[in-house]
Amino acid sequence: MNREHQLLRGTLDLLILKSLSWGERHGYAITEWIEGATDSQLEIMEGTIYPALHRMEGKMWIESQWGLSENNRRAKFYRLTAAGRRRLEAETSLWERYARAMAKALTAPAEVGA
Amino acid sequence: MKRRRRLFLDGLRPRRRDLEREVDEELRFHLEKRTEQLIASGLSPREARQEAERRFGARAEVRDECVTRIRQQEQRRMRFQRLSEFASDIRYALRSLRRRPGFTLAAVAGLAVGIGGSTAVFSIFDAVLLRSLPYRNPEELVLVWPERRSLAEFEAFQEMESFARVSGHGPGDDLTLTGSGEPARLRGFVVSTGLFDNLGVPLLAGRGFLAEDAVPGSPKVAILSERLCRQRFGPPARVVGRALELDGELHTVVGVMPAEFRFPNQTADLWLPLVLDRSNQGAYWGSYYVTAVGRLSAGATPESAAAELQALAGRLRLENPVWTPAEDYLDSVAVEPLQSHMAGELRPLLVLLLGAVGLVLVVVCVNLANLQLARSAARVRESAVRASLGATRGRIVSLLLTETLILNLLGAGLGLLLASLLVEVLVPLLPGVDGRFGQLGVDHRVLLFSLAVALVTTLGVGLLPALRLSRTDLRTSLAEGGRGMAAGTGQFSRAALVVAQVALAVVLVVNAGLLLRSFWNLWQVPTGFDGARVLSARLDPAESLYEDRARRRQLYDDLLERLRALPGVARAAAAHSLPLSGVDAYLAHRVKDQEWESGRLPMARQRIVTPGYFETMGIPLLAGRDFDGTDRHDGPQAVIVNRALAEKIWPGETALGKSIGYPWNSPWVEVVGVVENVLEGELDGEVEPALYFPYSQRSMASMTVLVAGAGLDPHSLAPGLREAVRQLDDQIPVNDVQTVAAVAWRSIARPRFAAALLAAFAAVALGLGALGIYAVIAYLVQQRSHEFGVRLALGASPEKIQRQVVSQGLRLGLVGLALGLVGALAAGRGLEHLLFQVSPLDAGILAGAGVLLLAVALAACYLPARRAARVDPLQALRAE
Numbered sequence: 001m002n003r004e005h006q007l008l009r010g011t012l013d014l015l016i017l018k019s020l021s022w023g024e025r026h027g028y029a030i031t032e033w034i035e036g037a038t039d040s041q042l043e044i045m046e047g048t049i050y051p052a053l054h055r056m057e058g059k060m061w062i063e064s065q066w067g068l069s070e071n072n073r074r075a076k077f078y079r080l081t082a083a084g085r086r087r088l089e090a091e092t093s094l095w096e097r098y099a100r101a102m103a104k105a106l107t108a109p110a111e112v113g114a
Numbered sequence: 115m116k117r118r119r120r121l122f123l124d125g126l127r128p129r130r131r132d133l134e135r136e137v138d139e140e141l142r143f144h145l146e147k148r149t150e151q152l153i154a155s156g157l158s159p160r161e162a163r164q165e166a167e168r169r170f171g172a173r174a175e176v177r178d179e180c181v182t183r184i185r186q187q188e189q190r191r192m193r194f195q196r197l198s199e200f201a202s203d204i205r206y207a208l209r210s211l212r213r214r215p216g217f218t219l220a221a222v223a224g225l226a227v228g229i230g231g232s233t234a235v236f237s238i239f240d241a242v243l244l245r246s247l248p249y250r251n252p253e254e255l256v257l258v259w260p261e262r263r264s265l266a267e268f269e270a271f272q273e274m275e276s277f278a279r280v281s282g283h284g285p286g287d288d289l290t291l292t293g294s295g296e297p298a299r300l301r302g303f304v305v306s307t308g309l310f311d312n313l314g315v316p317l318l319a320g321r322g323f324l325a326e327d328a329v330p331g332s333p334k335v336a337i338l339s340e341r342l343c344r345q346r347f348g349p350p351a352r353v354v355g356r357a358l359e360l361d362g363e364l365h366t367v368v369g370v371m372p373a374e375f376r377f378p379n380q381t382a383d384l385w386l387p388l389v390l391d392r393s394n395q396g397a398y399w400g401s402y403y404v405t406a407v408g409r410l411s412a413g414a415t416p417e418s419a420a421a422e423l424q425a426l427a428g429r430l431r432l433e434n435p436v437w438t439p440a441e442d443y444l445d446s447v448a449v450e451p452l453q454s455h456m457a458g459e460l461r462p463l464l465v466l467l468l469g470a471v472g473l474v475l476v477v478v479c480v481n482l483a484n485l486q487l488a489r490s491a492a493r494v495r496e497s498a499v500r501a502s503l504g505a506t507r508g509r510i511v512s513l514l515l516t517e518t519l520i521l522n523l524l525g526a527g528l529g530l531l532l533a534s535l536l537v538e539v540l541v542p543l544l545p546g547v548d549g550r551f552g553q554l555g556v557d558h559r560v561l562l563f564s565l566a567v568a569l570v571t572t573l574g575v576g577l578l579p580a581l582r583l584s585r586t587d588l589r590t591s592l593a594e595g596g597r598g599m600a601a602g603t604g605q606f607s608r609a610a611l612v613v614a615q616v617a618l619a620v621v622l623v624v625n626a627g628l629l630l631r632s633f634w635n636l637w638q639v640p641t642g643f644d645g646a647r648v649l650s651a652r653l654d655p656a657e658s659l660y661e662d663r664a665r666r667r668q669l670y671d672d673l674l675e676r677l678r679a680l681p682g683v684a685r686a687a688a689a690h691s692l693p694l695s696g697v698d699a700y701l702a703h704r705v706k707d708q709e710w711e712s713g714r715l716p717m718a719r720q721r722i723v724t725p726g727y728f729e730t731m732g733i734p735l736l737a738g739r740d741f742d743g744t745d746r747h748d749g750p751q752a753v754i755v756n757r758a759l760a761e762k763i764w765p766g767e768t769a770l771g772k773s774i775g776y777p778w779n780s781p782w783v784e785v786v787g788v789v790e791n792v793l794e795g796e797l798d799g800e801v802e803p804a805l806y807f808p809y810s811q812r813s814m815a816s817m818t819v820l821v822a823g824a825g826l827d828p829h830s831l832a833p834g835l836r837e838a839v840r841q842l843d844d845q846i847p848v849n850d851v852q853t854v855a856a857v858a859w860r861s862i863a864r865p866r867f868a869a870a871l872l873a874a875f876a877a878v879a880l881g882l883g884a885l886g887i888y889a890v891i892a893y894l895v896q897q898r899s900h901e902f903g904v905r906l907a908l909g910a911s912p913e914k915i916q917r918q919v920v921s922q923g924l925r926l927g928l929v930g931l932a933l934g935l936v937g938a939l940a941a942g943r944g945l946e947h948l949l950f951q952v953s954p955l956d957a958g959i960l961a962g963a964g965v966l967l968l969a970v971a972l973a974a975c976y977l978p979a980r981r982a983a984r985v986d987p988l989q990a991l992r993a994e
Binding site for chain 2: 026027028031045046047048050051054055057058066069073074075076
């Protein structure tokens with residue numbers, strides 16, 4: 001696993017939660033959304049989302065149900081629970097603060113005001 | 115409603131295999147979707163599949179990780195679910211119990227009686243037989259047999275190698291406390307200086323006895339029990355050093371023993387030092403009153419101690435300067451662990467009680483199982499619905515067991531309350547069980563016992579009905595609307611339970627009958643005296659005030675004179691102690707003109723009596739004369755013997771004019787009369803040789819006075835008696851005012867207790883047995899009321915139907931009776947040594963139990979049978 005994937009692991013949960021914030025999706029649709037939303041910049045191994053999904057289900061952030069896909073095939077659909085929605089909000093604001101701080105730091109001049 | 119449905123849909127939960135298949139399916143779906151998408155974007159199917167696999171990553175790893183995660187999750191969920199299932203089972207069970215308050219109350223009450231009774235008996239059993247005595251390393255303590263030793267022997271024991279320590283204590287003595295408020299009678303025990311150390315119980319305050327306290331003539335000291343201390347004087351620390359007037363003599367309190375220390379029994383109020391007086395060699399060697407308790411030294415065993423003791427006793431017997439100990443002396447020398455000595459006589463009684471109360475508990479359980487089965491008939495449909503909704507057998511069983519468990523725990527809780535009450539009531543009634551065995555009552559061991567009983571009874575009571583229900587056949591019970599089921603298979607188990615119940619009740623009834631019979635036999639034993647008309651009262655004047663023999667003689671002479679003058683009193687006399695009172699005094703004696711082997715002198719009971727004693731007690735004088743005024747204290751010594759002694763010592767001769775003597779060198783005593791034998795010791799004992807000495811020549815301060823009325827209630831003489839004593843000396847305590855018959859009555863307290871308790875147990879079991887028969891027959895009648903209605907409509911006579919129902923109940927009773935009699939015969943064998951003049955095979959009692967049982971069975975069938983005969987044919991048919 002390369003460094004990019006390491007980085008990704010911490011944020012994969014957040015991306016999955018975000019992908020479910022508009023309603024239920026199956027695993028494949030989640031990977032499609034992540035690919036589209038990140039312009040395929042993150043190069044996730046698609047398989048890795050499944051252990052993550054099951055882990056998050058264990059934490060009761062998401063719940064699953066078997067249903068029918070667009071073309072009438074059996075597929076497992078995931079959706080956010082109330083706890084998952086709260087988690088998404090908390091993680092989002094945390095990420096934004098982190099990203100802002102990093103962006104600011106990486107563009108900062110040599111001397112910063114005390 | 116919703117909650118309950120979810121509970122019984124648990125059967126639909128996916129199994130482990132399904133989990134793996136689900137994961138595979140999910141991953142396959144992903145890969146197929148991706149492949150489709152790639153084909154659509156222009157790749158060949160083969161390239162698309164490869165690309166999809168590449169993008170997906172290590173598929174096997176992902177699969178395994180998913181499966182593991184789901185499994186962990188599943189386990190957590192299961193644990194949680196089991197807990198919540200249990201919680202909802204409890205809620206459901208509570209609701210269902212609340213809906214049937216009658217059943218719940220009956221069940222809990224029955225269990226409370228069963229568990230409470232067995233817990234109470236167990237707590238006594240535990241304290242007396244299982245737990246060790248409340249002393250330091252109690253297993254090292256042994257009692258030296260015979261139980262009463264002379265001071266000389268006691269001092270010789272101190273040198274024994276087998277014993278690290280030896281302590282001694284005397285029999286209890288009543289002392290009068292004066293000078294600090296109301297005079298009181300206290301129970302004191304003389305103990306050797308090392309006794310508290312030997313037992314290993316530290317004092318609460320002050321000091322133990324010192325060597326100088328045992329020296330004759332040293333200042334009098336006493337150690338008080340904490341109970342007495344707090345009742346009369348205040349905090350122990352402040353009582354030490356205080357002076358008390360006991361029997362008119364000042365004693366200094368030097369110490370206080372904690373309340374838990376009740377040695378040698380719980381009557382002890384205070385302890386006095388055992389004074390080692392060697393000046394009177396006669397008393398030193400010949401007076402037997404010290405009970406020796408040794409602590410085995412390291413490496414010594416009871417056997418080695420006994421061997422050493424035998425050798426020592428053989429030597430002491432020859433060294434004895436005063437007399438040579440008598441009959442069987444050496445044979446009886448032995449040691450016995452203190453624990454088994456204290457519990458010894460109680461063991462058979464307690465084992466019997468525990469067995470009996472256990473049987474009652476089983477009867478209670480069988481009864482409850484029967485009630486549950488009856489209810490389960492009504493629940494067949496409910497369970498069938500549950501099973502059809504997917505509930506597993508285990509779930510149905512556990513739901514039903516939860517209900518039984520709740521009943522049992524409630525029963526155990528109430529039972530514990532009942533047990534602590536019962537212990538309070540039973541212990542005083544059970545002679546010989548008291549505080550020396552440590553705290554009696556409900557403690558953590560007893561608590562654990564009753565919990566264990568509750569769990570065992572839960573399984574015993576609940577499993578059969580629960581298993582039966584869970585085996586319910588869905589289709590038939592749903593189709594029959596839940597009515598037909600119970601009449602078939604359920605009826606057999608219920609009948610079997612009733613038979614078991616009846617059989618157990620029979621065992622208890624027979625045993626209770628045997629004990630009652632045995633007790634009755636004891637009470638009917640001819641004692642040789644007429645105690646019902648005689649009122650007795652013990653006078654305990656302070657020894658110090660009546661040290662002077664002349665003064666004592668004067669006191670009792672005057673008193674008897676006054677008593678004889680009282681209206682309603684026909685005769686009056688006094689004796690040092692009464693027959694069957696448990697006060698025993700034996701005397702080894704020489705016989706003039708006869709050579710008895712040294713060490714084999716004849717033994718006889720001795721009592722000291724006043725003139726008129728035999729007449730007052732209704733004991734016939736066979737030859738010679740009663741004591742009278744001519745037996746002066748300074749005149750020739752006289753004795754009256756009983757027939758047994760006369761026949762043993764002078765067979766074929768007249769005893770009159772012969773002489774006996776004390777073992778040591780003393781003047782001969784002439785036999786002036788022979789009286790008929792009386793039972794002096796125990797009602798189930800033998801007549802023994804007895805010597806009666808005249809009070810005028812052997813005066814004692816404390817005597818029991820006897821007054822015989824002329825036909826009226828002897829208790830009406832009590833006020834006159836008290837007044838007569840008061841007029842002579844108002845400082846003399848008058849105690850134990852009771853008829854002589856009451857003394858004998860008290861001597862059989864233990865068999866009476868056993869018989870009464872067993873009778874109570876048997877009554878409970880019999881009642882439950884009747885209830886069981888009634889329930890089964892009543893249910894049967896209800897089930898068949900349709901049939902009865904039809905038959906009545908077709909012209910069957912009500913009597914015939916009634917007879918049929920009764921005969922069905924009787925059949926249950928008879929089978930139970932037969933089994934019960936077999937059980938009773940087996941149990942009776944264990945009872946044999948508790949029985950007096952009655953065989954465990956006593957035909958009368960076995961027949962009586964049978965008749966009683968059949969009568970009860972008939973009574974139990976009566977109501978249902980009447981109902982059967984009165985079924986209204988129209989109504990029965992319409993109900994269909």
